[in-house]
Amino acid sequence: MTDVNEQSFSAGINTDSAVAQAARPQNTEPPEPIWRFRPALQPISVVRTLRTRIIPKIVLALRSTPKAPEPAKQESPSAIVQFAALVLGDRDVAAFAFVQEVLTQGMSVESVFIDLLAPTARHLGVLWESDATDFANVTLGVGRLQLIMRQLGEAFFEQGSPSDGGESALLTTIPGEQHSFGLSMVAEFFRRAGWNLCTGPFSSHQELTSLVHNHWFDVVGFSVSSDRRLEELKQGIRDIRRDSRNKNVGIMLGGPMMARDPGLVASMGADMMSLDATIAPQQARNLIEHKKK
Numbered sequence: 001m002t003d004v005n006e007q008s009f010s011a012g013i014n015t016d017s018a019v020a021q022a023a024r025p026q027n028t029e030p031p032e033p034i035w036r037f038r039p040a041l042q043p044i045s046v047v048r049t050l051r052t053r054i055i056p057k058i059v060l061a062l063r064s065t066p067k068a069p070e071p072a073k074q075e076s077p078s079a080i081v082q083f084a085a086l087v088l089g090d091r092d093v094a095a096f097a098f099v100q101e102v103l104t105q106g107m108s109v110e111s112v113f114i115d116l117l118a119p120t121a122r123h124l125g126v127l128w129e130s131d132a133t134d135f136a137n138v139t140l141g142v143g144r145l146q147l148i149m150r151q152l153g154e155a156f157f158e159q160g161s162p163s164d165g166g167e168s169a170l171l172t173t174i175p176g177e178q179h180s181f182g183l184s185m186v187a188e189f190f191r192r193a194g195w196n197l198c199t200g201p202f203s204s205h206q207e208l209t210s211l212v213h214n215h216w217f218d219v220v221g222f223s224v225s226s227d228r229r230l231e232e233l234k235q236g237i238r239d240i241r242r243d244s245r246n247k248n249v250g251i252m253l254g255g256p257m258m259a260r261d262p263g264l265v266a267s268m269g270a271d272m273m274s275l276d277a278t279i280a281p282q283q284a285r286n287l288i289e290h291k292k293k
Contacts, residue, residue, distance in 0.1 A: 079116070080116070080119050080120055080123055081123070082098075083095065083098055083116060083120050084120050084123045084124060084127070084141070086098050087120060087124070087140075087141040087144050087145060088124075088133060088137050088140065088141045092144065095144050095145075095148060096147075096148055096151065099112055099116070099148055099152070102116065108159060109152050109155050109156040109159055110156065110159060110278065112152065113149065113152075113156065113185055113188065113277075114277065114278060117145050117148065117149060117185070118181075118182070118185060118277075120141075120145060121142065121145055121181050121182075124138050124141045124142065125138075142181060145181065146181065146184065149184065149185065149188065153188065156188060156192060157191065157192050159192075160192035160193060166194070166196060167194075167195050167196065167218045167219070167284070167285065167288060168195065168196040168197075168198070168215075168216060168217045168218050168219075169190055169195050169196070169197055169198075169217060169218060169219040169220070169221060169284060170197075170198045170199075170200075170211070170212065170217045170219070170220045170221070171183060171186065171187050171190065171197065171198075171199050171200070171221045171223070172199060172200025172201055172202060172208070172220075172221070172222060172223070173200055173201045173222065173223050173224075173225070174222060174224065174229045174232055174233045174236065175200075175201065175202045175203060175204050175205050175207070175208055175232070175236065176201075176203070176204075176229060176232070177201060177225065177229065180223055180225065180255075182223065182255065182277075183199070183223040183255075185277055186221075186223075186254065186277045186280055187199055189277045189278060189280060189281055190280070190281050190284075192281075193281035193282070195281060195284075198211070198215075198217070205232065205235065205236045205239060208236060208239075208240070209236070209239045209240060209243045210243075212240050212243060212244045212245065212246075212249070213243040213244065213245055214245065215245060216245050216246050217244070217245075217246060217249060218246065218249065218250060218284075218288050219249065219250040219251075219252055219284045219287065219288065220240055220244075220249055220250070220251055220252070221251075221252040221253070221254065221274075221280075221284070222236075222237075222251075222252070222253050222254070222255075222270075223253075223254050223255040224253055224254070224255040224256075224257040224258055224264070225255050225256055225257060226256075226257060227257060227261075230264070230268065233268055234267070234268050234269060237251055237268055237269045237270060238269060241269070248291050248292070250271050250272075250284065250287040250288055250291055251269070251270040251271050252270065252271065252272055252273065252274055252280075252283070252284060252287065253265055253268065253270045253272075253273045253274075254273060254274045254275060254280065258273045258275060259275055271287055271291070272287055
């Protein structure tokens with residue numbers, strides 16, 4: 001399971017305000033979806049901010065895009081390179097024209113998300129780390145990928161089979177980290193599956209625990225990009241379990257750190273992990289049912 005004022009595990013591109021239910025509804029219509037954004041922080045100094053805060057976080061975000069295990073249909077590496085060149089090019093419409101062409105050829109919107117946008121985001125990260133492109137181009141490319149995901153959002157939703165269960169989830173990064181492209185994509189899969197969503201990031205654990213104390217969530221999911229804030233994550237999970245309005249709340253973990261170290265599920269005090277955006281919503285529902293027993 002895996003930044004942007006956009007909608008991973010790992011992110012939202014949503015424009016609704018983060019208004020959550022005061023309590024879980026009983027025998028009523030499911031609540032409206034809820035989403036959360038935070039404005040970008042004001043720079044302290046341009047050079048220092050770019051070097052110490054913004055660039056490292058973008059690289060982590062690119063690494064945290066969800067990767068489905070062995071998808072049935074996957075774009076060839078050459079197609080990823082070709083698409084990345086369009087994403088980094090001079091024309092805003094060129095990349096979306098490429099996407100429209102593969103859709104015309106029969107590729108589903110879900111496959112575009114998983115097999116084209118996500119690997120292209122990872123490829124941009126590789127280009128930056130190898131000095132094949134610069135920070136400004138990577139920022140431009142990620143913005144275009146986010147825009148394409150927004151433009152395809154309605155069609156993506158229509159291709160799904162949303163449940164009427166009305167479950168609520170909070171998906172976020174560890175407080176202090178930035179929203180990731182991967183988390184934004186995972187949020188799209190939850191939304192399509194009929195979940196009511198609230199998304200981070202949050203500036204502090206206090207803000208996060210206050211939210212779960214005042215509003216009902218069936219599941220809280222964290223995208224974990226690195227090992228830099230694991231102690232904060234562990235404490236945050238303890239605080240969520242202590243303060244949550246739902247005393248039986250499920251805790252899920254996703255993101256690149258979970259792929260590298262699955263043992264973090266137990267050591268962080270979580271219930272499970274998910275590494276596949278396409279099945280994460282159903283895994284979350286299975287977790288809810290398991291905790292009811």
